[in-house]
Amino acid sequence: MSETITETKLKHLAAEWIVAGTPVISPVAIKGRFLYMPLLSAEALAFSPETRPANSIKEFFFPKAETLYSYRVQGSSIELSEPSEFAGQQIILGARPCDAAALPILDHVFNWDSVDDFYNRRRTATTIVTIACTKSDDACFCTSVGLGPSATNGSDAMLLEISTGRYEVRCITEKGRQLFAGVTEPGTEPGHVTDAPPRKFDSEKVRAFAETHFEDTFWADHGRTCVGCGACAFTCPTCHCFDIVDAGPSAGSARVRTWDSCQSSQFTQHASGHNPRNSQPARQRQRVLHKFATYPEKFDAILCTGCGNCVRNCPVGLGVLSILTEI
């Protein structure tokens, strides 16, 4: 016996949530690609027929620009004020398992030495409904990092397609059960999932290699064509590095937290001019090391969910996969 729901019913629910003032975030078709965005109307709800959206859901927990506080300078005194926007309830509908799986990983880093209220508030206020994958492509590698097309890590509920427009609902947490309480119908057929994409590399091997080959020509050979943009890091569900900047008066006199990428040459630039990671291959190595060696060592989890966004979004066809498969 399972719980089922139709797409029409889901649209109806989404419309109710939107009307009630709860933002509903879902894949939206924009110029031939899909992006997770707040739905303006339930009609725009489209469970991406593509493998997955080009961005990730992390921006709804860890926004690309977040005001930490605002300030006003008057004479010699400075007046500080808390950001006015409070993170209210939000629902993410139709996220991919590889997006949701990033959240338990990010929880570690935002609650480690200092507890990040901004992140936690949003995390508590969000219900995540994922949709099991029915397709995978060459860039997918969730199985290589211990996940799969129906991994439930981080999901409050998961939808599995039974047939076009009908889904099995699997509630995983209390939040998920509350969201779907009384709106599902009983059914007997189970939802289906795509075959797991083949394992493309062994993460243990990557870790061992990275630790023993810090100084190796491998990195120069494989990182040379990287152009140092942040497309991989900014569309990655797990990359979480940030910078804190002072936006001047024209931008509202605020201290703002913005995303940052280890692939930028300025990331490690010292005020003296010295740069410990002074070449692109060193920065590429850093990204691999952080995801597969440093982070696992500290938190016992790989900092990657195998979504493949870095591969699809890389303007020069790199992404971690092309490096990892060569190890």
Place this chain on the structure above:
Amino acid sequence: MSDTIQFEPKIIAYVCNWCTYLGADLAGTARLEYPPNVRIVKLPCTGRIDFNLIIKAFEVGADAIIVSGCHPGDCHYTSGNYHARRRWILFRELLNLLGFDLDRIHFAWISAAEGKKFQQVVTEVTEKTRKMGPYSELYAAGSAHLLPQPPHAPSPLETFSGESKLRSEARRLLIEGDVKAVIGYGERGPVIITHPEDAERLVWNNRCTANLAMYLKRKEVKALGKAAIVVKACDERALVVLEKESQLLRENLHVIGMACEGLESPKCVACTSRTPRFADQIIGEAADLIPSQESSPNKLDALMQLPRAQRMAYWVEEFSRCVKCYACRQVCPLCYCERCLVDKNRPITIDPAASTKGNFAWHITRALHLAGRCVGCGACAKACPVGIDLGLMNLQLAKAAKEHFGGYQAGVDLSAELLIGSFAKQDKEEFIK
């Protein structure tokens, strides 16, 4: 206090130190009255008035802006105002595309003897702005408007005849040893090979769309020594601009020109040249040029036909997706500054956050720094992970350069002077009072 407070426009005047500021001074000493709505910001020369200052003035609440300096021919620094004029011409075209209200930006030549003219301009601008009301349209969102999308269907992989020749030539060059690295295309994207045996990794097919000139600016590539680069006729234009801007030594680069068969639609449909002209060697055979039938929907025209407020709403929507990954900058062969303006923080010129203001400031800066330089390779738009129509801004500026400056096209004519960095006394100036 009355219920309705009369609107008093805030006007910022950016003036040059030598003429207009003295003109304002003269107006003062001659006791000429003008509205107190203007705030004067003095700069050394109109040539030093950064367009970011104009954008910033609007952002902090200016309702109109006056930019003024010495009359043509009178510049204290000989030609600062001529250079400024050329930039303003292009700047206005970009602002027009982005939906800014050009009636709120006033340009004037006012000399040190023209206290009267200063009074007149300030009075006129104040009155006009008072009638227009506050500039509330700035960065105002609106209903999303869809532009025609060219159909995009990935075509099947098609390998071209020059591939084996390319591999053997690359191998020969690396064995001979003069060339230390070959920048070419590989199966998944660009590759940089340094060993002759790696020449087998090079490919030449319809997926070779990237402009490899982007690697010439990179420190890691320069460190390899003399490089050979694989270029198509369209990419070659970037080499011409780079050379003219003293960014590369031609004798330190071996150019392998690929005669092209046309790779993708719609870009290659509008192709005007299929065989590189300045390459050290040419490989392959170029297909005949089929004159473009203008069949693909023209987004730029469609956007320009929208009312101003809708144009701005369009860009507000587009830029709202920007995450500031700077892929557009990194893949651009002509964005080669060692430290980009947006990365400078003492002082912060462009809000580094991916906010509405920060994103507008960034995209305006990027487009204007490429004005008269962009070769239209389209790499920026292609690299954008969130699909922003970056190419439209470049296209608008390329069109403006062509229209206003005698058909100028960046990187086409080796003997032509660079558009930005040179000037002509007859550059048109109808919009300057």
